[in-house]
Amino acid sequence: MNRALPLPSVPFASPAPLRRYDSVDxxxxLAMVWMTVFHFCFDLSHLGFWPQNFRVDPFWxxxxxxIVSLFLFCAGLGQAIALHQGQGWPRFGRRWLQIAGCALLVSAGSFVMFPHSFIHFGVLHGMAVMLLIARCTAGWGRWLWLAGLVAVALPPVxxxxxxxAWAEAAPWFNGRALNWLGLVSRKPFTEDYVPVLPWLGVLWWGLAAGQWAMAAGRERWVQWPLPRGLRPLALLGRWSLSYYMLHQPVMIGVLTAVAWVSKG
Structure with a gap:
C-alpha cells in the first residue's frame, strides 16, 4: 500500500499575515493626526503666514x-505584538529596509529645502536603529522597564x-559622528533630531507594556473594539509610514502655491 507523501514543512509555507489590533493602530x-497639525503650523511659520519660534517656544x-513619545511607544507596542505572533527576521528585515530607505529620502529632501539644517538623524533614522536594538533585547522581559528608565536618565547626566568635568569630550559627542547617541551638551542645528537616547527608553517602555498586555489573560488591553467614529484613525495608523512620507510634500506644495498666488 502506497503511503501518502509528507506535507511541506513550515519554512516553505507562505507566512500567515499578522493580526492587526485596531486600538494600537x-x-x-492619533499621533499622525497630531503630527500633521504640528507640521502644518510649522509650514505656516516657515512660509511667513504665521511666524512662530519652534526651536525655543515651550508650547511647541x-x-x-x-507626539514623538506617542509614536515611539506605539512602535514598541507593535514590536511586542509582532513577536507574540511569531514574526521572523525576514519579515522584520523587509519592514526595517522600508524605514531605513525612507529615512535616507527624508535626509535628501530636507537637504534640498534646508541645506544648513537638513535632517541627518530624525525620527525615521532613530526608529531604524532603535527597532534593531528592541528586537535584540526583547528577551529582557521586565528588565525593559528599568532599561527604559536608564535610557531616559542618561542624556541629562x-x-x-x-x-x-568632561568638557574636553564635548566636541566629540556633539559632532555629527556621535550626536545620534543623544549624549550631547548642546543640540545640533537640524530640522528634526530624535537620537537613540533618551528615545530608546520610550520605545522600550512600549515594548515592555506590549509584552505585559500580550501575556495570558491580558490581550484584551490591546484589542478593545473601536467606536465607528475612530475607525479612520486605525486605517491611518496602518499606513503610517506612507502617510508620513507624503503629508509634508503635499502640505508644503499647497501652501507654497497659496503664497505664490497671494503675492501675485
Missing part, C-alpha cells in the same frame, strides 16, 4: 515631545558631565 493614527517643544 488608532493610537498610532512640549507638543513635539508628546551626560549633559551635566560634558558641560563640566
Amino acid at each position: 488608532a493610537l498610532r493614527g 517643544i512640549s507638543q513635539r515631545t508628546v 551626560a549633559h551635566q558631565l560634558l558641560a563640566g
Whole structure:
C-alpha cells in the first residue's frame, strides 16, 4: 500500500499575515493626526503666514515631545505584538529596509529645502536603529522597564558631565559622528533630531507594556473594539509610514502655491 507523501514543512509555507489590533493602530493614527497639525503650523511659520519660534517656544517643544513619545511607544507596542505572533527576521528585515530607505529620502529632501539644517538623524533614522536594538533585547522581559528608565536618565547626566568635568569630550559627542547617541551638551542645528537616547527608553517602555498586555489573560488591553467614529484613525495608523512620507510634500506644495498666488 502506497503511503501518502509528507506535507511541506513550515519554512516553505507562505507566512500567515499578522493580526492587526485596531486600538494600537488608532493610537498610532492619533499621533499622525497630531503630527500633521504640528507640521502644518510649522509650514505656516516657515512660509511667513504665521511666524512662530519652534526651536525655543515651550508650547511647541512640549507638543513635539508628546507626539514623538506617542509614536515611539506605539512602535514598541507593535514590536511586542509582532513577536507574540511569531514574526521572523525576514519579515522584520523587509519592514526595517522600508524605514531605513525612507529615512535616507527624508535626509535628501530636507537637504534640498534646508541645506544648513537638513535632517541627518530624525525620527525615521532613530526608529531604524532603535527597532534593531528592541528586537535584540526583547528577551529582557521586565528588565525593559528599568532599561527604559536608564535610557531616559542618561542624556541629562551626560549633559551635566560634558558641560563640566568632561568638557574636553564635548566636541566629540556633539559632532555629527556621535550626536545620534543623544549624549550631547548642546543640540545640533537640524530640522528634526530624535537620537537613540533618551528615545530608546520610550520605545522600550512600549515594548515592555506590549509584552505585559500580550501575556495570558491580558490581550484584551490591546484589542478593545473601536467606536465607528475612530475607525479612520486605525486605517491611518496602518499606513503610517506612507502617510508620513507624503503629508509634508503635499502640505508644503499647497501652501507654497497659496503664497505664490497671494503675492501675485
